[in-house]
Amino acid sequence: MKTKMSPNEYEKFIKDKVPKPKLFTNCLKAFVVGGLICDIGQFINNSLEGMKLNPEQVAAGTAIILVFLGAFFTGLGIYDKLGKFAGAGSIVPITGFSNSIVSPAMEFKREGYVFGVGARMFTIAGPVLVYGISTSVVIGIIHLLFFK
Amino acid sequence: MEYINAFIVGGLICVIGQILMDKTKMTPARVLVLFVTLGAVLQGMGIYQKLVDIGGAGATVPLPGFGYALAKGAIKGVKESGLIGAFTGGITGTAGGITGAIVFGYLMSVLFNPRSKK
Numbered sequence: 001m002k003t004k005m006s007p008n009e010y011e012k013f014i015k016d017k018v019p020k021p022k023l024f025t026n027c028l029k030a031f032v033v034g035g036l037i038c039d040i041g042q043f044i045n046n047s048l049e050g051m052k053l054n055p056e057q058v059a060a061g062t063a064i065i066l067v068f069l070g071a072f073f074t075g076l077g078i079y080d081k082l083g084k085f086a087g088a089g090s091i092v093p094i095t096g097f098s099n100s101i102v103s104p105a106m107e108f109k110r111e112g113y114v115f116g117v118g119a120r121m122f123t124i125a126g127p128v129l130v131y132g133i134s135t136s137v138v139i140g141i142i143h144l145l146f147f148k
Numbered sequence: 149m150e151y152i153n154a155f156i157v158g159g160l161i162c163v164i165g166q167i168l169m170d171k172t173k174m175t176p177a178r179v180l181v182l183f184v185t186l187g188a189v190l191q192g193m194g195i196y197q198k199l200v201d202i203g204g205a206g207a208t209v210p211l212p213g214f215g216y217a218l219a220k221g222a223i224k225g226v227k228e229s230g231l232i233g234a235f236t237g238g239i240t241g242t243a244g245g246i247t248g249a250i251v252f253g254y255l256m257s258v259l260f261n262p263r264s265k266k
């Protein structure tokens with residue numbers, strides 16, 4: 001396999017062969033942003049613990065504050081910009097869950113407050129709740145039958 | 149140390165989501181549904197609690213943590229009130245997050261207008 005290539009051809013040849021680092025950089029961004037959002041959650045969690053709340057109140061309070069932040073920054077248009085950079089890093093945390101509620105609801109406001117906002121809020125949150133809650137009921141019943 | 153663990157565990161869960169989205173062309177919605185279900189199933193087997201013990205908010209903040217809280221609540225419900233508890237426990241354990249998401253989600257959707265497409 002001896003062929004002569006001009007520098008330009010060679011460069012193109014190499015460019016085609018080298019795998020694009022897109023997946024790696026995407027994962028790195030997702031890791032850093034996702035990790036940071038979890039650290040914000042950890043900070044809220046620790047702050048609430050410091051207020052002498054019981055573990056259940058701490059968990060609920062942390063979720064409520066994070067969900068608020070996700071919704072608020074989506075409203076400001078900042079969260080979607082973060083999403084373009086971070087990918088799964090901003091989608092997978094619970095703040096992404098509230099982003100998935102506000103984003104379509106805002107977009108379809110012109111269709112009214114019932115079928116626009118009220119219904120579109122659950123475009124993604126709906127399936128998440130359906131599968132999450134259904135799975136939890138099945139797990140509860142399995143525990144009732146086999147582990148009680 | 150707590151913050152480092154949360155960062156690493158939370159970051160890695162997001163990386164798994166990123167790989168699924170890039171490699172299998174799964175939409176974000178499917179990833180979220182998969183993660184919630186997975187978190188619930190893993191907690192049903194008692195596994196996810198171990199990840200929570202290590203990662204703290206790193207394990208509870210990502211969506212599998214929501215599934216974990218649902219399953220944990222359902223199991224607690226069953227222990228306290230049998231079959232009825234299987235139905236009430238999940239949402240009881242996650243009531244704050246779900247209600248917060250609905251109320252704040254609605255509020256922000258009404259207050260703000262989309263600004264990306266202008």
